[in-house]
Amino acid sequence: MIETRGLTKRYGSTLSVDDLTFTVEPGRVTGFLGPNGAGKSTTMRMILGLDRPTSGQALINGKPYGDLVDPLRTVGALLDAKWVHPNRSARAHLRWLARSNRLSASRVDEVLDQVGLTEVADRRAGAFSLGMSQRLGIAAALLGDPGILLFDEPVNGLDPEGIVWIRKFMQRLANEGRIVLVSSHLLSEMAMTASDLVVIGRGSLISQSTTDEFVDRASGSNVRVKSPHIIEFTDVLRQHGLLVGPSGDDDRVVIVTGRGASTARIGDLAAANGIALHELSLHRGSLEEAFIKITSGDVEYSAGNPTSDRERASALVAAGR
Amino acid sequence: MSLIAAERIKLASTRSPWWCTAFAVLSTVALSVVAALAMARDSFIPVTVATTQMGYTLGMAVVMVMAALAVTTEYSVGTIRTTFLAMPHRGHALAAKTVVVAILAFLIGLAVSLSSWAIGLLVLPDADLALHGATQWRQVGGVALVYAVAAVIAVAVGTLTRHTAGAVAIVLVWTLMAEQLLVVIPGIGEAAQPFLPFQAAKQFLSAGEVPADASLLSQPWFAMLYFAATAAALLAIGIGVARRRDA
Numbered sequence: 001m002i003e004t005r006g007l008t009k010r011y012g013s014t015l016s017v018d019d020l021t022f023t024v025e026p027g028r029v030t031g032f033l034g035p036n037g038a039g040k041s042t043t044m045r046m047i048l049g050l051d052r053p054t055s056g057q058a059l060i061n062g063k064p065y066g067d068l069v070d071p072l073r074t075v076g077a078l079l080d081a082k083w084v085h086p087n088r089s090a091r092a093h094l095r096w097l098a099r100s101n102r103l104s105a106s107r108v109d110e111v112l113d114q115v116g117l118t119e120v121a122d123r124r125a126g127a128f129s130l131g132m133s134q135r136l137g138i139a140a141a142l143l144g145d146p147g148i149l150l151f152d153e154p155v156n157g158l159d160p161e162g163i164v165w166i167r168k169f170m171q172r173l174a175n176e177g178r179i180v181l182v183s184s185h186l187l188s189e190m191a192m193t194a195s196d197l198v199v200i201g202r203g204s205l206i207s208q209s210t211t212d213e214f215v216d217r218a219s220g221s222n223v224r225v226k227s228p229h230i231i232e233f234t235d236v237l238r239q240h241g242l243l244v245g246p247s248g249d250d251d252r253v254v255i256v257t258g259r260g261a262s263t264a265r266i267g268d269l270a271a272a273n274g275i276a277l278h279e280l281s282l283h284r285g286s287l288e289e290a291f292i293k294i295t296s297g298d299v300e301y302s303a304g305n306p307t308s309d310r311e312r313a314s315a316l317v318a319a320g321r
Numbered sequence: 322m323s324l325i326a327a328e329r330i331k332l333a334s335t336r337s338p339w340w341c342t343a344f345a346v347l348s349t350v351a352l353s354v355v356a357a358l359a360m361a362r363d364s365f366i367p368v369t370v371a372t373t374q375m376g377y378t379l380g381m382a383v384v385m386v387m388a389a390l391a392v393t394t395e396y397s398v399g400t401i402r403t404t405f406l407a408m409p410h411r412g413h414a415l416a417a418k419t420v421v422v423a424i425l426a427f428l429i430g431l432a433v434s435l436s437s438w439a440i441g442l443l444v445l446p447d448a449d450l451a452l453h454g455a456t457q458w459r460q461v462g463g464v465a466l467v468y469a470v471a472a473v474i475a476v477a478v479g480t481l482t483r484h485t486a487g488a489v490a491i492v493l494v495w496t497l498m499a500e501q502l503l504v505v506i507p508g509i510g511e512a513a514q515p516f517l518p519f520q521a522a523k524q525f526l527s528a529g530e531v532p533a534d535a536s537l538l539s540q541p542w543f544a545m546l547y548f549a550a551t552a553a554a555l556l557a558i559g560i561g562v563a564r565r566r567d568a
Binding site for chain 2: 045048049050051052065066068071072077079080082083084085086087088089092093095096097099100101102140
């Protein structure tokens, strides 16, 4: 289990990570999501003992990283694929890592085979493409067969083939029962790989939930309703605390958002009030735009300020179109 | 031991330590050949075991550059983070690196000093270059010790600066210029000399037989101890700083 408690990192006057508390449970891929500069890498570096927190702590299976004996057996990490000596061969890079954590030399060949680098293992790592470097980084992370894996923006800069490969690889690792924490600034990417999401913005926690919950919230569960009695029905919906906006393309169509704006609830309300519906459909907004709205106003959002929630909900409606 | 083995693989798996080793040995040996030939022609240089080792500073400078690079390259290419991920106890990781680099420096020093002495034997067959006793053994074998300690200083400087250019500049200016210049400053030079680490190393290597009742500072083994203590202190500071700062 990965756990942070009040984790804070300050560089001079900038607060890079602000009182971050979250846990990552075993058995699933957890996405660590936030815009660039939100503090994801800094947080990962503190979890791995590379950076010293200003206050708070990060624990791995209840211990600080620095207290782990032969840490590569517990945690594998890929933070930057370029952290390899360019003149050292891929095999030599893995050999010294294996040796430092008392892992058998045969593991080197096994992980090279796992990531498909066996044929180029004796070439210097500096000549590798980004995709190959990324694979070498993953091989290094897997060396100690760890139960916990951390990847920082693993698909950044990769070609589509490489992206698909990494995605499948991470899912396989999670299916083997490992904890996988993957950071990304792309919600659409995370929606495809992660089942849980820890979302941060400007260094503080915005939400920790399942990906489905977050996507629903981010896309605003934006429901399109068409009815010949739309004006009456709009009043009913507003009485039940839902937000109703015009669709823009048809007078008889409205877009319903807000908490509880599900097709089931709206259908039930229509039936209870004897209103005929001609269309009732769930529309997902543009995830990325909604995500930007949410993370850019993260402070108010996490405080649950109702006004800003409403503002954001209308922004979500706009984003949906 | 696993950390030392890992650092050994690291050092051996890139080419620059090998080039540095070859350069240190060949350049010093070449200098010794020239010096021996000069001594054979002119008689104003007294030929002793100690004078066969005159060129040791050149090889030492190369060894120190190699040792500083062993650390600064890790910082410049980012592998220091990979290292600290694999070995989160930074003190142990850097100590292991220091041990490996110091052992290589010792072996280079041994190769340099023995071949320089052998060249003396070949070029100056009439001179008395036999290793009669402890003094002569110190003058030749001591080079290996001095190289090892100098390598520790360079690792410490590399750890503190984290930059190749800065570390190399400090190491070269310090060993090849700064101390020599300080020594010739009238008044303070002579007083400061015994306290300059590389002057102490020189004293350790070049001193002849010293009477047992001579002052402590002029005792060669005391000079060596002082040199080694300086290296240990610098390394301790370097490790202390590396443990505190963000990698």
